[in-house]
Amino acid sequence: MEFKVVISDPSTGLAYQKVISGANANKLIGKRIGDVINGTIVELPPDYELKICGGSDKDGVPMRKDLPGTVRRRLLLGGGIGYKPREYGMRRKKMVRGNVISRDIIQINMKVEKQGKVPLAEFFKDKG
Numbered sequence: 001m002e003f004k005v006v007i008s009d010p011s012t013g014l015a016y017q018k019v020i021s022g023a024n025a026n027k028l029i030g031k032r033i034g035d036v037i038n039g040t041i042v043e044l045p046p047d048y049e050l051k052i053c054g055g056s057d058k059d060g061v062p063m064r065k066d067l068p069g070t071v072r073r074r075l076l077l078g079g080g081i082g083y084k085p086r087e088y089g090m091r092r093k094k095m096v097r098g099n100v101i102s103r104d105i106i107q108i109n110m111k112v113e114k115q116g117k118v119p120l121a122e123f124f125k126d127k128g
Contacts, residue, residue, distance in 0.1 A: 001025050001103055005042050007050065008111040009120050016124045018042055028108065033065045033099040036113055044123065049114035054081065056097075057104045063097045070102040 002021035009015070020028070020042055027041050031052055039048025055063045061072060062082045077083040078091040085091070101108060112120070 003028060003101075003105065004107045006107060006109050007042065007044075007120065008053075008109070010111060011115065012119075012121065014121065016120055018124075028101050029103065031101050033063060037110075039116065042110070044120075045116045045118060047114070047116040048112065050110040051113045052101070053109045053111050055101065055105050055108040058106050061095050061097050063099055063105070065099050067096060067098045068100070069098040070100045070104070071098045072096070073098075 002019055003025050005018045005020050007016045007018065024041050024043065028037075031037065033052050033054055036049050036051050038046060039050060040046045042050065044050075054065070057063075057072070064075075064081050067073060067075070072095060074093045074095050075082075076091055077094050077096075078089070079085055082096045083092055083094045097105075
């Protein structure tokens, strides 16, 4: 199993992508949106701390923080993650996924909570 992890750096406004597989990918299963993890799980130096902000599954269905578990549900949404209404007050049923990372998740979005000594730009410059 593997996850595409998108790491956003709020201090520079840049985002970096990394593919995580094997034992580190297994450590991410069961984590929730809002959890803070150590950087070693995504193969960064241990002084980094990352916060899970969201993700999407194999069909592109986004994860929502307010839906517990790993389920996929059709919710009546009036805005927020998964639906952007064209007019004020417009609502629609949309498919969304729960806030827990499972094997069906493909992409995980994270942001840097605590910077390390080495900037992310230097860490990722040789990889792309």
